[in-house]
Amino acid sequence: MFSGISFGLEALGWISTIFIFVVGLFILFLIGVYIADVTQTKQAIRRNYPVIGHLRYYFEHIGTFFRQYFFTMDREEMPFNRAQRSWVYRAAKDIDNTVSFGSTRDIKPSGTILFVNTAFPKLGKDAVDCKPVTIGEGSAEKPFTANSFFNISGMSYGAISKPAVQALSFGAKKANAWMNTGEGGLSPYHLEGGADIVFQIGTAKYGVRDKNGNLSDEKLREIAAHENVRMFEIKISQGAKPGKGGILPAAKVNQQIAEIRGIERGADSISPNRHPEIANNDDLIDMINHIREVTGKPVGFKAVIGDRRWMGEFLAAVNKRGKQTAPDFITIDSADGGTGAAPMSLMDYVGMPINESLPRVIDKISEAGLRDRIKVIASGKLINPAEVAWALCVGADFVTSARGFMFSLGCIQALQCHKNTCPTGITTHDKKLQRGLVAEQKSTRVANYIKNIRYEVGIIAHSCGVQHPRQLSRQHARIVQQNGTSSLLADIYPDKMPHD
Numbered sequence: 001m002f003s004g005i006s007f008g009l010e011a012l013g014w015i016s017t018i019f020i021f022v023v024g025l026f027i028l029f030l031i032g033v034y035i036a037d038v039t040q041t042k043q044a045i046r047r048n049y050p051v052i053g054h055l056r057y058y059f060e061h062i063g064t065f066f067r068q069y070f071f072t073m074d075r076e077e078m079p080f081n082r083a084q085r086s087w088v089y090r091a092a093k094d095i096d097n098t099v100s101f102g103s104t105r106d107i108k109p110s111g112t113i114l115f116v117n118t119a120f121p122k123l124g125k126d127a128v129d130c131k132p133v134t135i136g137e138g139s140a141e142k143p144f145t146a147n148s149f150f151n152i153s154g155m156s157y158g159a160i161s162k163p164a165v166q167a168l169s170f171g172a173k174k175a176n177a178w179m180n181t182g183e184g185g186l187s188p189y190h191l192e193g194g195a196d197i198v199f200q201i202g203t204a205k206y207g208v209r210d211k212n213g214n215l216s217d218e219k220l221r222e223i224a225a226h227e228n229v230r231m232f233e234i235k236i237s238q239g240a241k242p243g244k245g246g247i248l249p250a251a252k253v254n255q256q257i258a259e260i261r262g263i264e265r266g267a268d269s270i271s272p273n274r275h276p277e278i279a280n281n282d283d284l285i286d287m288i289n290h291i292r293e294v295t296g297k298p299v300g301f302k303a304v305i306g307d308r309r310w311m312g313e314f315l316a317a318v319n320k321r322g323k324q325t326a327p328d329f330i331t332i333d334s335a336d337g338g339t340g341a342a343p344m345s346l347m348d349y350v351g352m353p354i355n356e357s358l359p360r361v362i363d364k365i366s367e368a369g370l371r372d373r374i375k376v377i378a379s380g381k382l383i384n385p386a387e388v389a390w391a392l393c394v395g396a397d398f399v400t401s402a403r404g405f406m407f408s409l410g411c412i413q414a415l416q417c418h419k420n421t422c423p424t425g426i427t428t429h430d431k432k433l434q435r436g437l438v439a440e441q442k443s444t445r446v447a448n449y450i451k452n453i454r455y456e457v458g459i460i461a462h463s464c465g466v467q468h469p470r471q472l473s474r475q476h477a478r479i480v481q482q483n484g485t486s487s488l489l490a491d492i493y494p495d496k497m498p499h500d
Contacts, residue, residue, distance in 0.1 A: 171446020334380025
């Protein structure tokens with residue numbers, strides 16, 4: 001009897017020892033994972049949330065198998081669905097974007113884009129690189145020759161973090177693309193990477209304002225003196241909030257941001273809903289020409305189109321005063337939201353979407369005889385190759401994206417951009433969260449994203465029978481109509497001026 005009890009106690013002792021040993025090994029394993037996570041620089045979630053951050057990737061993986069039972073499909077999430085985001089993630093990491101077993105895209109809904117493949121596509125050996133396009137030739141003292149048709153749209157330092165701006169700057173330089181400062185002014189971090197820069201002038205004139213908030217010629221010259229600042233963009237309106245100025249919550253207005261913008265520290269930074277000195281088309285033309293004269297560099301404006309008549313009236317005013325008074329470029333933004341924080345009523349319901357406004361604006365410019373004078377930049381939710389290719393088919397000279405590049409930096413669409421709590425360090429000034437975003441590492445992903453966009457848009461172009469993306473035209477895309485059949489883009493919007 002005693003021997004049985006002794007044996008039992010001995011077995012229990014062994015079980016306890018094994019349990020303690022296993023628990024010890026597990027703790028050592030967790031310590032190892034923790035150290036590996038906080039020291040690695042590739043994934044912001046793991047760096048900011050060591051150990052538990054791995055659950056994100058595990059759930060993302062098993063979601064593939066459970067989605068058909070419990071979750072929405074890849075293409076049902078908003079504002080960007082899983083398929084759109086996944087393409088950017090893979091492109092930024094420069095990993096294979098090949099898929100199998102057929103497309104998950106529903107091609108039946110009205111508005112779906114389909115490209116017109118030719119029976120005899122271009123061979124790889126026949127492909128050529130896109131020629132650079134010059135902006136401001138004949139009007140600006142220092143025109144800008146841009147190499148990339150895909151570039152970084154406006155995101156202000158303040159709205160996004162220091163390491164995010166640094167990563168975009170170095171990444172744009174690596175890919176020979178430009179980056180837009182957004183309306184928050186020019187920070188040292190925009191200049192660090194040596195990329196070409198478009199300086200955006202918002203309604204509050206951050207970075208180029210005097211003490212009274214008016215446009216300062218002296219500060220314009222200071223900004224223009226930076227060789228990397230290639231163009232100036234007057235922001236009339238943006239997709240997130242047409243008719244309302246920029247909003248930067250007080251929590252994000254630290255001392256440095258206040259100094260760069262020329263505003264009070266720790267107070268909400270709210271821009272006027274329009275430029276006070278621009279009340280009509282002639283005022284806008286005056287502003288464009290004044291800034292171009294002061295800086296010597298190309299000047300254009302950014303707007304969401306609402307009133308279909310306005311662009312025709314503006315271009316008529318330009319022609320009345322002379323072709324030389326025209327803007328060097330016009331950036332058309334889409335009404336379906338953007339990176340900026342804004343009231344839902346504006347973000348959801350105001351303005352025209354890019355698929356309607358872009359062809360109309362290009363046609364108006366062509367009808368006015370100014371297509372060779374004004375370059376067109378398309379912006380607004382164009383983050384994947386097909387969307388970029390569509391914009392080029394319509395006639396855009398360039399495409400820019402903001403949220404696509406946020407995804408390339410690691411954004412997980414947490415929808416906390418305005419709360420200073422971004423878990424990936426992109427839109428926060430919390431040093432602990434910023435630590436997860438290592439600019440040097442992420443700059444490579446930015447460059448990879450640009451490279452792979454250009455490559456896959458090239459694949460579409462070759463399938464359509466042209467040598468490079470800039471040769472795409474309205475003959476190369478079809479749009480699904482309400483009856484389920486598709487119509488040639490050139491029939492819906494007859495091309496007023498063929499591409500080169």
